Amino acid sequence: MKSIRTALSGWVEERVDLSGVKEFIQHKSVPKNRHSVWYYFGGVTLFLFIVQVISGILLLFYYRPGADTAFESIRFLMTKVQFGWLMRSVHSWSANLMVLAAAVHMFSVYLTKAYRKPREVTWVSGMLLFFLSLAFGFSGYLLPWNELAFFATKVGTDIAGSVPLVGEPIMQLLRGGPDVGGATLSRFFGFHVALFPAIFTVLLTIHLLLVQKQGMSSPIGAAEHGEEKSMPFFPNFVLRDLLLWLIVLNILAILAVFFPWELGVKADPFAPAPAGILPEWYFLFMFQILKLLPAHIWFIEGEVFGILFFGVAGLLWVLVPFWDRASQRGQNNRLITYLGIFVIVFILFFTILGWVM
Amino acid sequence: MADPAPSEGRRRTLKTLLGTGATALGAAIVYPIVAYLKPPEVTGEQVTSVLVGKVEDFAPGSGTLFRFGNKPGILLRFPNGSFKAFTATCTHLDCTVQYREDMGLIWCACHNGKYDLNGKNIEGPPPRPLDPFEVVVKGDEVHVTQT
Ligand code: HEM
Ligand code: FES
Numbered sequence: 001m002k003s004i005r006t007a008l009s010g011w012v013e014e015r016v017d018l019s020g021v022k023e024f025i026q027h028k029s030v031p032k033n034r035h036s037v038w039y040y041f042g043g044v045t046l047f048l049f050i051v052q053v054i055s056g057i058l059l060l061f062y063y064r065p066g067a068d069t070a071f072e073s074i075r076f077l078m079t080k081v082q083f084g085w086l087m088r089s090v091h092s093w094s095a096n097l098m099v100l101a102a103a104v105h106m107f108s109v110y111l112t113k114a115y116r117k118p119r120e121v122t123w124v125s126g127m128l129l130f131f132l133s134l135a136f137g138f139s140g141y142l143l144p145w146n147e148l149a150f151f152a153t154k155v156g157t158d159i160a161g162s163v164p165l166v167g168e169p170i171m172q173l174l175r176g177g178p179d180v181g182g183a184t185l186s187r188f189f190g191f192h193v194a195l196f197p198a199i200f201t202v203l204l205t206i207h208l209l210l211v212q213k214q215g216m217s218s219p220i221g222a223a224e225h226g227e228e229k230s231m232p233f234f235p236n237f238v239l240r241d242l243l244l245w246l247i248v249l250n251i252l253a254i255l256a257v258f259f260p261w262e263l264g265v266k267a268d269p270f271a272p273a274p275a276g277i278l279p280e281w282y283f284l285f286m287f288q289i290l291k292l293l294p295a296h297i298w299f300i301e302g303e304v305f306g307i308l309f310f311g312v313a314g315l316l317w318v319l320v321p322f323w324d325r326a327s328q329r330g331q332n333n334r335l336i337t338y339l340g341i342f343v344i345v346f347i348l349f350f351t352i353l354g355w356v357m
Numbered sequence: 358m359a360d361p362a363p364s365e366g367r368r369r370t371l372k373t374l375l376g377t378g379a380t381a382l383g384a385a386i387v388y389p390i391v392a393y394l395k396p397p398e399v400t401g402e403q404v405t406s407v408l409v410g411k412v413e414d415f416a417p418g419s420g421t422l423f424r425f426g427n428k429p430g431i432l433l434r435f436p437n438g439s440f441k442a443f444t445a446t447c448t449h450l451d452c453t454v455q456y457r458e459d460m461g462l463i464w465c466a467c468h469n470g471k472y473d474l475n476g477k478n479i480e481g482p483p484p485r486p487l488d489p490f491e492v493v494v495k496g497d498e499v500h501v502t503q504t
């Protein structure tokens with residue numbers, strides 16, 4: 001066994017020089033401090049993305065896009081295909097866990113200010129990946145062509161359409177016409193299984209290369225607390241990572257098996273929106289706020305106000321490495337911490353409100 | 358013999374040519390893609406009037422959705438037997454509204470928007486009233502036409 005391995009690696013090494021990579025892995029280390037747990041959430045997100053790619057490709061073997069075939073193909077998948085229900089349930093649950101893991105990862109990076117120089121580009125690429133995950137979720141949600149998804153998509157694309165100036169063309173681009181219909185489904189399908197995976201892969205490569213090149217950041221002031229310890233990346237950190245992936249896989253399996261994802265009722269463009277309509281939980285706080293905004297604020301429509309507000313807030317969030325000067329200088333910027341905690345509480349508050357109302 | 362170093366002028370000319378060529382190439386690729394993504398107008402015959410049904414299909418004090426071309430409309434019949442019709446597309450974010458007998462209102466489930474039976478937005482986020490249709494009763498047939 002051993003000799004086969006040596007022979008094989010010798011064969012490769014005679015053709016490609018891998019000593020640099022080996023060297024790198026042997027010397028890479030991960031800082032050890034009281035915030036170390038958060039280093040694992042990026043890895044969990046990556047793992048769940050891999051699950052999405054595999055389960056998504058498997059779903060593609062039975063899924064048939066189109067207003068007359070999508071719902072039927074998923075029903076067939078769930079009732080006739082062996083383990084079809086499981087595949088779909090895994091894809092749906094893992095999508096939700098992936099968004100959750102990405103959100104945890106993002107907030108932990110924010111609160112430890114790991115975005116400060118030299119990691120600005122890592123942060124921005126991470127934010128783009130996060131937005132893309134939400135876009136994956138939004139586009140995937142429509143694919144089964146059920147009632148809830150149909151109206152969620154109407155509302156979501158109409159919100160895009162209410163952006164001043166560029167909104168209307170964007171809405172047409174998303175819908176493939178003036179209304180949500182078969183054309184929208186075709187487009188969302190294309191986004192979901194081709195365009196987004198391609199962009200995601202490129203961004204992910206950049207993100208991971210940067211993380212590898214720059215190593216993990218230590219929190220500000222870790223040195224003063226005498227916390228400048230570290231652990232080897234290989235095998236210590238990698239094994240911990242793998243163990244956590246195994247745990248996440250188990251959580252995923254339990255959720256997917258015991259809480260199989262429902263299919264609901266087929267979308268009918270000429271039926272009224274059903275009561276109790278909700279978007280996916282990660283859009284719930286925005287949904288709830290749109291519900292509470294009055295029809296007009298000053299001279300603009302409430303929804304336009306809401307979308308401008310979220311747009312500006314989101315942009316500031318993405319650009320935080322460029323305006324948080326104090327953290328750049330290595331000072332502990334309390335303001336940023338409070339702002340982050342405020343944002344988390346704000347989102348949690350409106351999410352819970354959306355659930356109970 | 359080595360070529361003489363190209364002069365500044367030649368270099369500039371080449372740069373301009375290359376730049377123009379690259380821009381033209383870019384435009385020749387981007388323009389068709391942008392145009393391709395813009396969905397074509399579907400030129401079906403423009404619907405201006407539809408036959409919704411027979412008068413007796415609609416109980417007094419009821420609201421029914423119907424198709425007006427590719428958009429939904431809502432037909433109300435009042436206890437006194439008269440009709441009114443509106444587009445059923447909520448003016449807030451595009452959901453399809455419904456008649457709520459218990460509230461005596463037109464209601465949108467998406468964000469709890471409410472309209473009175475004249476289609477006027479009275480509560481919740483909808484910013485505008487529902488567009489009205491004209492209802493014409495010919496014999497026992499109920500027709501709805503664009504106003
Ligand atoms: C290469 C990657 C992917 C492929 C090929 C893929 C493929 C598919 C297909 C064919 C469906 C329709 C089947 C169904 O609705 O059950 C679907 C649904 C869905 N996808 Fe993906 N997907 C991918 C990645 C992702 C990612 C990264 C996310 C989220 C972060 C995601 C979220 C969803 C969601 C929420 C649904 C709706 C599930 C449902 O209600 O049935 N997908 N995907
Ligand atoms: S879409 Fe009707 S109230 Fe929002």
